[in-house]
Amino acid sequence: MAIELAEVYGEDKEKAAFAGLIHDIAKEISKEEGEIYAKKHNIEVDEIEKFQWGLMHAKLGASIAKERYNVDQDIQKAITYHTTGHKDMDRFSKIIYLADKIEENRNYEGVIELREIAKTDLDMAILTTIDFVLNKSIKMNRLIHPNTIDLRNQILKEKSE
Ligand SMILES: [Fe+2]
Numbered sequence: 001m002a003i004e005l006a007e008v009y010g011e012d013k014e015k016a017a018f019a020g021l022i023h024d025i026a027k028e029i030s031k032e033e034g035e036i037y038a039k040k041h042n043i044e045v046d047e048i049e050k051f052q053w054g055l056m057h058a059k060l061g062a063s064i065a066k067e068r069y070n071v072d073q074d075i076q077k078a079i080t081y082h083t084t085g086h087k088d089m090d091r092f093s094k095i096i097y098l099a100d101k102i103e104e105n106r107n108y109e110g111v112i113e114l115r116e117i118a119k120t121d122l123d124m125a126i127l128t129t130i131d132f133v134l135n136k137s138i139k140m141n142r143l144i145h146p147n148t149i150d151l152r153n154q155i156l157k158e159k160s161e
Helices: 002-009 013-022 031-040 047-051 053-069 073-081 091-102 111-120 122-139 146-160
Strands: none
Touching: 002 013, 002 091, 002 111, 013 053, 013 073, 013 091, 031 053, 047 053, 053 073, 073 091, 091 111, 091 122, 111 122, 122 146
16 A cells, blocks of 8 residues: 555655555564663653553654664654654655555445545545544543644644645
8 A cells, every 4th residue: 555655646665665564563562672672762752652552663663663674764754653643744654654544454434435535635535544543542532642633733724725
């Protein structure tokens, strides 16, 4: 999906493929291990991440990807932002974020339409994805990261300009 979207939006396909492949590189790291890694590498853990540790696989993943594969800033940013989203996301980061949410193994109501929207309007697809994520988080009583809200506000503001 990352390759497909990179093709549509004129981003580097190989880079998108690699980012897609390694974005979850820290997913299997235990909290204990992750805490040690974060401390050692001066990676900030915010209040939400402390409570919902799973979110940290994004920041940890970006650092590990840099360490192991010397990935560039674009890929590091895309990995850092792939879970919560972020208002400063560039097009490459948006592609990786979205590809993760609509990849072929995802199977939720509306995902087929979302894949179509993603190919014509990246921001609209992200907005729809965020709303889906927020609804799910509310239903499951999960904390909502402010970065997600900021990204949603940002897109809405840009759309109304
Ligand atoms: Fe992830």
